[in-house]
Amino acid sequence: xxxxxxxxxxxxxxxxxxxxxxxxxxxxxxxxxxxxxxxxxxxxxxxxxxxxxxxxxxxxxxxxxxxxxxxxxxxxxxxxxxxxxxxxxxxxxxxxxxxxxxxxxxxxxxxxxxxxxxxxxxxxxxxxxxxxxxxxxxxxxxxxxxxxxxxxxxxxxxxxxxxxxxxxxxxxxxxxxxxxxxxxxxxxxxxxxxxxxxxxxxxxxxxxxxxxxxxxxxxxxxxxxxxxxxxxxxxxxxxxxxxxxxxxxxxxxxxxxxxxxxxxxxxxxxxxxxxxxxxxxxxxxxxxxxxxxxxxxxxxxxxxxxxxxxxxxxxxxxxxxxxxxxxxxxxxxxxxxxxxxxxxxxxxxxxxxxxxxxxxxxxxxxxxxxxxxxxxxxxxxxxxxxxxxxxxxxxxxxxxxxxxxxxxxxxxxxxxxxxxxxxxxxxxxxxxxxxxxxxxxx
Numbered sequence: 122x123x124x125x126x127x128x129x130x131x132x133x134x135x136x137x138x139x140x141x142x143x144x145x146x147x148x149x150x151x152x153x154x155x156x157x158x159x160x161x162x163x164x165x166x167x168x169x170x171x172x173x174x175x176x177x178x179x180x181x182x183x184x185x186x187x188x189x190x191x192x193x194x195x196x197x198x199x200x201x202x203x204x205x206x207x208x209x210x211x212x213x214x215x216x217x218x219x220x221x222x223x224x225x226x227x228x229x230x231x232x233x234x235x236x237x238x239x240x241x242x243x244x245x246x247x248x249x250x251x252x253x254x255x256x257x258x259x260x261x262x263x264x265x266x267x268x269x270x271x272x273x274x275x276x277x278x279x280x281x282x283x284x285x286x287x288x289x290x291x292x293x294x295x296x297x298x299x300x301x302x303x304x305x306x307x308x309x310x311x312x313x314x315x316x317x318x319x320x321x322x323x324x325x326x327x328x329x330x331x332x333x334x335x336x337x338x339x340x341x342x343x344x345x346x347x348x349x350x351x352x353x354x355x356x357x358x359x360x361x362x363x364x365x366x367x368x369x370x371x372x373x374x375x376x377x378x379x380x381x382x383x384x385x386x387x388x389x390x391x392x393x394x395x396x397x398x399x400x401x402x403x404x405x406x407x408x409x410x411x412x413x414x415x416x417x418x419x420x421x422x423x424x425x426x427x428x429x430x431x432x433x434x435x436x437x438x439x440x441x442x443x444x445x446x447x448x449x450x451x452x453x454x455x456x457x458x459x460x461x462x463x464x465x466x467x468x469x470x471x472x473x474x475x476x477x478x479x480x481x482x483x484x485x486x487x488x489x490x491x492x493x494x495x496x497x498x499x500x501x502x503x504x505x506x507x508x509x510x511x512x513x514x515x516x517x518x519x520x521x522x523x524x525x526x527x528x529x530x531x532x533x534x535x536x537x538x539x540x541x542x543x544x545x546x547x548x549x550x551x552x553x554x555x556x557x558x559x560x561x562x563x
Contacts, residue, residue, distance in 0.1 A: 137454050144212075146208050148240070149208030149211040162207065163204050169443060170199065177335075214239055216239075217240075220254075224273070224526055227272035228269070232260065237259050240254060240292075241255040248329050250299070251282060251297055252330070253295070253296055253297075254294075258288075259291075263285060263525075267284055268532035269368070270527060279297035280298040281297055283552050284551050296329070298329075304553070305324070308325060308535055308556070309557070315362060317551035320337040321333050321334070321335055322359050322363065323335070323362065323404065325355075332542060341479075341508065342359075342485070342487045343503070344487060344511075345512070345518065346519065346522075347515070350514070356446060356485060358556065358557055358560060360389070360444055361559065365439075368440045369440070370444070371443040372385060373392065373443070373445040373451060374447075375450035375451060380446055395465070400473040402467075402475075406475070409475060413482065415433070415434060424483035440484075444489070445489065446496055448489060449492070450491045450494070480505075509522055509542070511540060511541055511542075512518060512528070513534055514529055523541065528541050537557055540556055
């Protein structure tokens, strides 16, 4: 059985090698068709061979006969071999084989033991400091790539900034920076950084530039991370900007108001107990239904379209953000009386409705918790938190929060405020960033 499996793997490896060689040759031919200079190189080679033949034909004497025979013997194969080799070389990076061997050494392989194939390397047109490696993944899903983030950095001697699926499920794009590229350990927040666009929230900076949320596109956010990872600081940064943009900010703080004190009480709607929370959620639910009626009357699909409509029945609507700093405390029913459990169930139903219907109406949820599993956040709510941000985490927490091990692999364990974000709406899927740090007075 052992030899049979190895024989099958060797056969499969040979078939794959032939297939990839043919694909690379085909990519080179397509480049010849698309890029005239490559065609000119091939024509120049054929012209040089023709000139050499004509020169040899004009020579006389015994040695000339031998020379012409040698030319016929060698030039005919060269006329085909050199263009074939050039097409193969143009079909992919010259170091593709070395990259495959490096990835093989760190165990990034499929079930047949095959590493991914490097198809192309180019500079990111939006940031020349970033290099994009495009791979044919050979059945290795993006989650496995993310799980091997640190190993890939070590194998290729790069800093991985982003890993995500390419044109289809069989391709992966790996964005990298030079190995010496490092994010700062701390980034102080200055009010002058506040974006002009009233729906944009700045989170921090990555190796490719600022990282932001756009509430015009991002409906709800899940913020996770171990104790001391900087969750509360990032949440306050988001909510302070939302308040500065004129958004309605509602905060549920079940940690006794330690993080959201006097300034937040004077500026936002803050509750510290379940009874006040239910009143707050009743107000938000009423606002949600009122907005539905306004959008229906104006024949608009979402809040952005409504605010731009000239025939709207009322003034522009502002975005509303509801945030809970420790969501596990909100949904935890252990040790409660029957009456208190009913209150938790009421709050859960109202939040579920907001999570399901609030995205088009400009009402957003941000839930922060250490471990966002089904025991801490109900599944109907969690499934609608499609933007995920995670701080320092172990493998299990990373999988629960992000769906993969990226937070464990790509985030240092000793740097608070370092996060990874999955937000496809903002083009920041799998991006590592250092969050801005606000002053303690807020």
